[in-house]
Amino acid sequence: MGTVSIENVRKVYDGDPEVVAVDDVSFEIADGEFLTIVGPSGSGKSTLLRMIAGLEDISDGTIRIGDRVVNGVQPQDRDVAMVFQNYALYPHMSARKNMSYGLELTTDLPDEKIQQRVKEAAEMMGVTEQLDKRPGNLSGGQQQRIATGRAIVREPSVFLFDEPLSNLDAKLRLHMRTELQQLQDKLGTTTVYVTHDQEEAMTMSDRIAVVNGGQLQQIGTPEEIYDEPRNLFVGDFVGSPP
Ligand code: ADP
Ligand code: MG
Numbered sequence: 001m002g003t004v005s006i007e008n009v010r011k012v013y014d015g016d017p018e019v020v021a022v023d024d025v026s027f028e029i030a031d032g033e034f035l036t037i038v039g040p041s042g043s044g045k046s047t048l049l050r051m052i053a054g055l056e057d058i059s060d061g062t063i064r065i066g067d068r069v070v071n072g073v074q075p076q077d078r079d080v081a082m083v084f085q086n087y088a089l090y091p092h093m094s095a096r097k098n099m100s101y102g103l104e105l106t107t108d109l110p111d112e113k114i115q116q117r118v119k120e121a122a123e124m125m126g127v128t129e130q131l132d133k134r135p136g137n138l139s140g141g142q143q144q145r146i147a148t149g150r151a152i153v154r155e156p157s158v159f160l161f162d163e164p165l166s167n168l169d170a171k172l173r174l175h176m177r178t179e180l181q182q183l184q185d186k187l188g189t190t191t192v193y194v195t196h197d198q199e200e201a202m203t204m205s206d207r208i209a210v211v212n213g214g215q216l217q218q219i220g221t222p223e224e225i226y227d228e229p230r231n232l233f234v235g236d237f238v239g240s241p242p
Pocket of ligand 2: 045046047
């Protein structure tokens with residue numbers, strides 16, 4: 001089950017002064033839901049997502065994926081797959097190898113099965129023709145699709161996206177919004193999507209979690225948040241009429 005439960009989660013980065021990046025945040029994500037975490041730069045979105053992914057230790061609180069507490073569980077054992085803002089593709093590997101490598105490393109699936117998954121994911125993302133190229137010879141949009149394909153082949157219970165469209169031009173960004181939504185409709189995989197773009201959040205999501213200063217401001221459907229913002233920050237951020 002692809003539910004995610006975040007319970008009183010905090011993240012404090014050591015330093016002088018220390019930074020409270022995520023401040024006692026709690027909410028739940030339903031199985032199959034497309035939930036977007038939206039907020040301005042520095043509001044703790046990436047930190048929260050990286051804690052769900054297991055790429056960042058949590059300072060306090062509990063994260064559950066399905067009915068399992070994943071505090072301390074390694075990223076590859078969490079049944080999640082993440083797509084990064086800069087795609088994080090290996091430059092010296094072909095697109096195909098980029099998509100298969102994680103599975104080869106962390107599972108004992110037979111190569112035939114892995115290649116079958118790569119083929120299907122590449123078809124889904126429209127990059128079959130690009131599989132033998134290296135990332136440096138692909139456009140930004142193609143790299144984005146390969147990075148998403150790499151997440152698909154893992155067949156995770158949860159997709160985690162950190163600003164996946166922010167490096168694309170405006171037109172492609174609009175197009176990819178629709179594509180990612182269609183992908184989620186088709187696969188039904190729980191999706192946690194991070195963006196600073198309120199319009200992206202409003203158009204793509206089942207529900208939105210608005211964060212600011214490391215704190216959850218409001219969570220609800222785009223309509224609820226637009227029609228009944230809980231405070232001035234939320235109303236201003238989503239552009240509700242005063
Ligand atoms: P967002 O993704 O919303 O822009 P981040 O989660 O990246 O926000 O950052 C939240 C806060 O935590 C910011 O003040 C940022 O400077 C700080 N921060 C993020 N990563 C680190 C780190 N590795 N060390 C120290 N501070 C960090
Ligand atoms: Mg970020």
